[in-house]
Amino acid sequence: MNLIKTAIAKGQTALSEFQSKQVLGSAGIPVTQEILVSSADEAIKAAEKIGYPVALKACSWELMHKSEAGCIELGLADQESVQEAYNRICEKIQTPLEGVLVQEMLKGQREVVVGLNRDPQFGACVMLGFGGVMTEVINDTVFRVAPFDKVEALDMINELKTSPMLGTFRGQESADLDAICHTLTAIGQLGMENESIAEIDINPLIISPDGNIKAADALIILERSE
Amino acid sequence: MISSISKSPLYPIANCRSIAFFGASNNFSRMGTGILRAILSGDFEGPIYPIHPKEKTVLNLTAYEDIEDIPEIVDMVFIVLPTKIVVETLEACGKKGIRHAVIVSAGFNEVGGKGVEMQKELQEVAKKYNIRFTGPNCIGVINSHAKLNGTIFPYEGKTGFIGMASQSGSFITQMINYLNNRFGQNFSTAFSLGNEANVDIVDCIEYLGACPNTKVIGLYIESIRRGQEFIKIAREVSKTKPIIAFYAGGSETGKRACLSHTGSLSGPDRLYDGVFRQSGIIRARSIEELFDFCYAIGSSPLPESNRVIIQTHSGGPGAAAADACERSGLELPSLSPETLEKLAPFIPHTGNANNPIDITFTKSQSDFFKDIPTALLEEKEADGILVYFLTPPAMLRSALMTMGVSEDELEATAKEIVDQHSKLVASLAEKYQKPIIGFSFLTRDDHSIKCLQDRGIPVLLSPERAARAYGAMVEYKRLREKIIQSGE
Numbered sequence: 001m002n003l004i005k006t007a008i009a010k011g012q013t014a015l016s017e018f019q020s021k022q023v024l025g026s027a028g029i030p031v032t033q034e035i036l037v038s039s040a041d042e043a044i045k046a047a048e049k050i051g052y053p054v055a056l057k058a059c060s061w062e063l064m065h066k067s068e069a070g071c072i073e074l075g076l077a078d079q080e081s082v083q084e085a086y087n088r089i090c091e092k093i094q095t096p097l098e099g100v101l102v103q104e105m106l107k108g109q110r111e112v113v114v115g116l117n118r119d120p121q122f123g124a125c126v127m128l129g130f131g132g133v134m135t136e137v138i139n140d141t142v143f144r145v146a147p148f149d150k151v152e153a154l155d156m157i158n159e160l161k162t163s164p165m166l167g168t169f170r171g172q173e174s175a176d177l178d179a180i181c182h183t184l185t186a187i188g189q190l191g192m193e194n195e196s197i198a199e200i201d202i203n204p205l206i207i208s209p210d211g212n213i214k215a216a217d218a219l220i221i222l223e224r225s226e
Numbered sequence: 227m228i229s230s231i232s233k234s235p236l237y238p239i240a241n242c243r244s245i246a247f248f249g250a251s252n253n254f255s256r257m258g259t260g261i262l263r264a265i266l267s268g269d270f271e272g273p274i275y276p277i278h279p280k281e282k283t284v285l286n287l288t289a290y291e292d293i294e295d296i297p298e299i300v301d302m303v304f305i306v307l308p309t310k311i312v313v314e315t316l317e318a319c320g321k322k323g324i325r326h327a328v329i330v331s332a333g334f335n336e337v338g339g340k341g342v343e344m345q346k347e348l349q350e351v352a353k354k355y356n357i358r359f360t361g362p363n364c365i366g367v368i369n370s371h372a373k374l375n376g377t378i379f380p381y382e383g384k385t386g387f388i389g390m391a392s393q394s395g396s397f398i399t400q401m402i403n404y405l406n407n408r409f410g411q412n413f414s415t416a417f418s419l420g421n422e423a424n425v426d427i428v429d430c431i432e433y434l435g436a437c438p439n440t441k442v443i444g445l446y447i448e449s450i451r452r453g454q455e456f457i458k459i460a461r462e463v464s465k466t467k468p469i470i471a472f473y474a475g476g477s478e479t480g481k482r483a484c485l486s487h488t489g490s491l492s493g494p495d496r497l498y499d500g501v502f503r504q505s506g507i508i509r510a511r512s513i514e515e516l517f518d519f520c521y522a523i524g525s526s527p528l529p530e531s532n533r534v535i536i537q538t539h540s541g542g543p544g545a546a547a548a549d550a551c552e553r554s555g556l557e558l559p560s561l562s563p564e565t566l567e568k569l570a571p572f573i574p575h576t577g578n579a580n581n582p583i584d585i586t587f588t589k590s591q592s593d594f595f596k597d598i599p600t601a602l603l604e605e606k607e608a609d610g611i612l613v614y615f616l617t618p619p620a621m622l623r624s625a626l627m628t629m630g631v632s633e634d635e636l637e638a639t640a641k642e643i644v645d646q647h648s649k650l651v652a653s654l655a656e657k658y659q660k661p662i663i664g665f666s667f668l669t670r671d672d673h674s675i676k677c678l679q680d681r682g683i684p685v686l687l688s689p690e691r692a693a694r695a696y697g698a699m700v701e702y703k704r705l706r707e708k709i710i711q712s713g714e
Contacts, residue, residue, distance in 0.1 A: 122453030125497060143500030145457055151712035152504060159503065 001026075004196055004222070007061070013222050016061040016098050020218040024202065027186040030179060031215045034103040040086040044079050046102035053077045056085045057101040058093045064219055075105060106216050110165050110175065111204035114183055116146075116191045118198060124191030126184055130162045131204040138162065146188030153181035166207070173211035180205075180213060198223040227462050231436035235358035235425055238326045240369045240415050240433070242301035243272040245376075246293060246324065248315055249306030249331075250276050250284050258306035259285070260378045261330065261366060268375035275300065292318075299323040304366070304376060309333030312362065313347045320355025328376060329361035335421045336363050345423050352424050364420030365396040370412045371439045377418070379403075386412025388520045389440030391430030393419050393448040394474075401517070408687065409521045410670060410679045414439040428455045435463030442524035444516055445471040450501070457505045461709050464506030468523045468702045471507050472516040473498045506705045508698050515694065518686055522695035523702060525684040526661040530609040532700045533557045534661075535602045536582035538614035539594065544582035547612055547665065547689035554697025558582070559607040568601040581608075591617075591643070595650040603658040610661035612692055613651075615685055617644055617674040641673050648677035655683060661699060665692035 003022060007015055015023065021031040035046035036059060047054045058071035071093050073085035082102075089100055111132035119125050122145045129141035142159040144152055157163055157180060166175040187200055199221040206216045228234050245265070249258030262276065262285055275296040276284035283289055290296050293303075293315075303319050305312055305327060312331045319327060334345035345362065352359060360367065366376035370385040377399040384406060390413050392398050398416040405411040415437055417430050427445065434443045443463070450456045460469055473495075502509045508523075510516035534556050538544030551558055558581040561569070569579055572593045578584040583602065585594065602611050622640050631639050655662050664685035670676045678685050686692040 119453070119494075119497060121450055122457075122497065122501065125500075141496060143497045144504050145453065145497075145501060148504060149712050151708055155503065155708055156500075159500075 001194060004194060004220075008196060008222060012061045013224060014061045014064055015220040015222070016059050016063075017057065017218055018059050018098065018101055019061070020200075020220040021215060023190070023220060024186075024200075024215055024218055027190055029183045029186055029202070029215060030213055031218065032103050032106060034101050036099040037102055038099045040083045043086045043100060043102050044082050047076065047079070047082045050102060050104050053105045054082065055101075055103045055105050056082065056089060057103060058089050058095075059098045059101045060093075060095050061098070062095050063093075064221075106206040106208065106214055108172075108206040108208040110169065110172070110207040111216075112166075112180070112207070113141075113201070113203040114187055114205050115202065116187050116197070116200040118191070119145075124188060126156075126188045126191070128156050128160065128180075128184060130160065135203060144184070144188070146192050148185060148188060150178075150181045150185060153184040156184060157181070172207075172209040175207045176211050176213055183213070183215075196223045197221075227459065228432055228436060231433065231438075234429065234433040234436065235326075236360075236417065236429055236433040238301045239328060239358075239360060239367055239425075240374070240417075240437075241372055242326070242374065244274075244298060244300040244302075245270070245272065246275045246277060246296055246300045246303040246319070247284075247306075248277050248293075248304065251278055251281060252284060256306075257330065257378065258304075261304060261306060261376060264375045264377055264380045267380035269373045270375075271373055273298070273300075293322050293324075294318070296322075302326045302328065304328050304330065306330040309341070309344065313344060313351060316348060316357065316359070317351045317355075320351060320357055325355070325357050327357060327359035327361075328364065328366055329359050329420075329423075330364060330366060331361070332363040332420075334362045334423065345421065349423055357424075359424045360417060361420040362423060363395060364418040365399055366418055368398060368402070368413050368416040370414060377402075381412075382406060384410075384412050385414070385439070387414050387439065387441040387524045388412070388416075388444055388517070389414050389434035389437055389442070390416035390444045390446070391419060391427050391434065392416070392446040393422070393427065394446050395420060397446055401513075405517060405521075407670065409517075409684070410676065411517075411521055414441075422451060426451055428452050428459050431456075431459050431463055431469065435459075435467055440467070442520045443467060443469040444520045445469065445507075446513075446516070447471055447473045447498075453501070457501060460505035460507055464702075464706060465709055468706075469505070469507045470510050470516055470519045470523070470698070471502055472510045472513055473502070503705065506702075506709045508702050508705070510698075514691070515698075518691050518695045519698040522663055522684045522686065522692075523699050525682055526655075526663060526699065527659050528699055528703045529661045529696070531557075532697075533559045533608040534610050534612055534696060535559075535561070535605060535608045536612045536614075537585070537594075537598060537602060538582055539585040539587065540614060540616065541584055541586075543614045543665065543667075543689045544584050547614070547693050548582050550690040550693035551612070551696070554694050555700065556693065556697055561605060562607055565601050565605045565607075568604075569598065572598050591647065592650065595647040596654070599651065599654055599662065603654060603660055603662075610663070610696070612689075612696060613662060613664050614689070615664045615666040615674065615678060616668065617647065618668075619672060619674075644674035645677050647674065648681045648683065651678060651683050652681040661696065663692050663696050665689050 025031045037043045056073040113129045113131035115127040124146040130138040140161045201219040202215045250262035276289045278289040281289045334341045379399045381402045434440045577586045
């Protein structure tokens with residue numbers, strides 16, 4: 001994948017959120033609609049194209065855990081808030097930025113985490129878990145070794161203790177299980193086909209009330225070359 | 227997958243017809259001597275050639291000074307020698323034309339330093355002469371169907387259906403008595419793997435999968451070296467033969483500094499949960515469970531569903547079983563009106579025909595062993611039964627005495643009666659081809675339990691253990707269907 005090669009050539013040890021989502025999107029994993037901008041005016045234009053409310057996020061491969069660095073602005077409903085948020089981000093963040101991401105705000109309270117890591121004995125392993133800020137607290141995760149198929153992916157979903165939330169839940173539609181299965185198998189494929197990918201995090205993958213899924217945040221860590 | 231069992235590198239080891247033995251002497255404190263004694267006490271039928279530099283005979287067998295001197299090229303050689311002469315010994319065997327070995331000697335990879343080098347040398351010699359071997363740092367091999375007990379403890383000669391591969395040295399040896407005392411079972415074939423320098427657990431699964439005497443495979447795992455092959459072979463084997471694994475988890479090798487959530491949330495224990503499920507393997511949470519599951523699943527047809535009926539004549543064990551069923555993912559359906567009608571004559575007003583069926587007291591013993599289980603096995607709402615077996619010998623004897631059986635005939639009559647009961651249950655198992663899993667607080671030293679077990683009815687040691695074993699059978703069936711469905 002050229003994007004990964006270029007990133008490695010530039011000395012990156014990770015992909016930015018924008019780059020990570022391009023990689024995921026090319027594997028058929030649904031991601032948020034988003035535009036990378038480099039001025040407040042561009043941000044407003046992008047927000048209007050996407051539709052309010054939007055989120056703004058500082059975008060750099062060096063910012064791996066953005067919520068902790070305070071570089072995310074959520075629920076921006078008009079031009080003025082976008083402009084102000086843009087300026088706040090530029091003031092706060094000292095890291096050189098690839099740009100600022102203008103991103104659709106996803107609706108949905110159900111969140112899962114999907115990821116990939118490498119085990120010395122088994123190779124690429126795919127994780128599915130209860131997602132969002134409570135991920136580590138709820139600690140409900142399951143693993144499979146890539147490659148695996150849809151039948152196995154469905155078994156992964158069923159293995160989660162919290163899997164009932166993916167069915168019809170509190171007036172919300174059942175999650176698009178086909179799309180979750182595809183996400184799981186595709187993450188495994190990405191790991192199999194790209195030795196230079198060390199780890200992947202999609203956290204959270206948000207499930208909207210109508211059951212659609214989208215990656216709201218993503219991170220790809222690259223293999224450190226010796 | 228191997229096309230036939232004889233293609234496995236383990237075939238000549240588990241089915242050897244002749245053995246050369248390094249490291250046995252007439253000194254009874256030597257481990258080599260212990261292993262050779264176990265082989266002899268197991269009535270191994272082929273020739274055995276001890277190699278010893280000084281002794282003329284070892285344990286009454288003619289000893290040879292050098293492997294060169296033995297009159298045939300043996301199928302397999304045991305090496306139980308000091309670490310530093312193991313490599314040269316294997317080389318000498320290779321020159322002689324011997325192609326299979328069990329290397330018991332320790333002091334290789336597991337101790338680090340020079341041991342690592344020596345293990346590499348061992349592998350190179352094996353490669354040069356095309357030798358396949360188990361170990362080093364292992365305790366041998368058992369094939370109860372070929373009268374081969376190449377371990378340190380002798381055992382009563384009985385065959386069994388549990389195939390076992392263990393990464394813990396002497397574990398298989400210790401478990402033979404356990405299996406015999408609790409279940410009247412034994413290993414069909416068992417391999418101790420040690421450092422897996424040449425043959426590993428994947429080779430064992432492949433061999434045991436093809437082994438006609440093995441109904442179920444048990445694994446004791448510390449770490450899996452060929453991950454992808456393990457999953458591939460286990461998925462293939464588990465389509466036709468159940469595999470149960472106990473993983474002594476917590477190996478830190480899988481952990482490393484990770485930057486992602488995924489990294490921080492993963493650990494070998496969770497990963498192995500996934501690996502086993504993906505491979506169609508049932509994970510046992512303890513050594514007891516490992517053998518409970520192996521024993522039950524190897525003794526019984528698989529249940530069609532998770533719906534089960536509990537038959538008891540004591541409330542406590544029945545309730546405990548019901549509770550454990552729920553935790554093992556089993557359902558206890560209510561009985562249909564047809565079944566209730568069939569049961570009516572047998573259940574006193576003190577009893578309970580809800581599931582669990584608590585009979586409290588049966589007027590005739592045969593009700594409990596025939597008519598009641600028959601009605602339950604014919605019930606459409608369920609696909610198997612869990613039965614509490616309790617025929618206290620003292621109660622039976624006093625009943626017989628009341629009936630006027632004389633003191634001399636008492637013991638024989640009591641034995642005859644419990645044997646008749648076990649025959650009734652076994653014939654139901656045969657007729658209905660549904661799981662009948664027993665549980666009892668009596669053990670095999672009680673004749674009633676021995677009879678049931680020896681007639682092929684699995685009786686486990688508590689209600690909870692029986693329920694969990696039943697749950698494992700349901701789970702295996704589900705995993706097997708999943709793997710067949712995914713087809714590959």
